[in-house]
Amino acid sequence: GLKSPLKYIGGFDNGISHVEARYPAILFKQQLTACVEKIFGLIRDNLKKELSPLLSLCIQAPKAARVHAGKSSRSPGGVPQQLPNSQWDNIIKFLDSLMSQLRGNHVPSFFIRKLITQVFSFINISLFNSLLLRRECCTFSNGEYVKSGLAELEKWIVSVTDEFAGTSWHELNYIRQAVGFLVIHQKRKKSLAEIRQDLCPALTVRQIYRISTMYWDDKYGTQSVSNEVVAQMRENVDKDNQNLTSNSFLLDDDLSIPFSTEDIDIAIPAIDxxxxxxxxxxxxxxxxxxxxxxxxxxxxxxxxxxxxxxxxxxxxxx
Incomplete structure (x- = not known):
C-alpha cells in the first residue's frame, strides 16, 4: 500500500533528520499520481468487463436481419437500411451512462478524454479480433451491420465533442478498415497495392490475407480478391514467417496508463x-x-x- 509521506518529515522517533520541505512535497505528489493511476486502471478494467458481453452481440448481425438482407432486391450500390432493435443501441446507452456519471462526478475533461479513448480502443480490438477469428462474421451483410453500428458510434463521438472524446474515432481504425473491405464491391478488380494503400493502410498483409480468404458474400454472391492477389499475400506471409516476424494477426489490448505526472500538471487547471x-x-x-x-x-x-x-x-x- 501507499506509505504516508509524514514518515519522511523530521522530528520523529525513528531518528531521521529534518529534511527540506521540497522532498516530502515531491514524494506526496508521486504517491498521489500512483493513486490516480491505480484508480484509473481499475475503472478502465471494470468498464471492459461490462462492455465485453455487449460487444459480443454486435459483431454479428441478428439472424432475422441476415435473412432480410439476403432477400433484399436493392442494387449493390444501395444504402443499407438501419436495422431494427440493433444491439448497437445498448453500446450507445452504455456510453451515455458512462459520460453522465463521469461528468456528474466532476471528473476533469482530461481524465474523461483518456478513459473514453481507451474504451474505444478496446471496442476496436474486440470487434477486430472477433472478425478475424470467426468466418461467419466475414460476410457482406455482416459488414453492413457492423458499419451501421460504427456510424452510430461516430455520431456519439461528434455529439460529445473532442473535449471528451479525444481521438476515439481514430482508435476504431482497424475495425473501420476491415469492415470497409467487407462491403467494398468488385474486390477481384483490386490490386494488393490498392488494398494496402487505399482500403486497409493500417492492416498488415497477414490481417488482410486472413479477411480476404475467409470472406464470402451471402447477399450478392460476389467473389473475394483475385487468385493473383491471394498468391502475393501468401508469399509475403511466408517471408514474414521465415524472418521470425510475429505470425499473429490479432491485436493486443493496451494495458498502459495513457498519461504521466507531467501530463496531469499541464492538463488540470489551478484551483482557487x-x-x-x-x-x-x-x-x-x-x-x-x-x-x-x-x-x-x-x-x-x-x-x-x-x-x-x-x-x-x-x-x-x-
Missing amino acids: TSDIELPTFLSEYPCAQFLLQHQNVGYSRKPEWTDLIKALEVFKSS
Missing part, C-alpha cells in the same frame, strides 16, 4: 482555494489556523507546500 469551504473541525487545531485565515481574510498569496508541511509537523508533534 479561496472558494473552498474548509471543515469546521480544523478550527480545533492551531496548526491549521493559517488555512482558516486564508479562507476568512484572504492572503496576498496562496498557501505553499512548505505551509502544509509545517502544519503537518506541528500536528504530528501536538
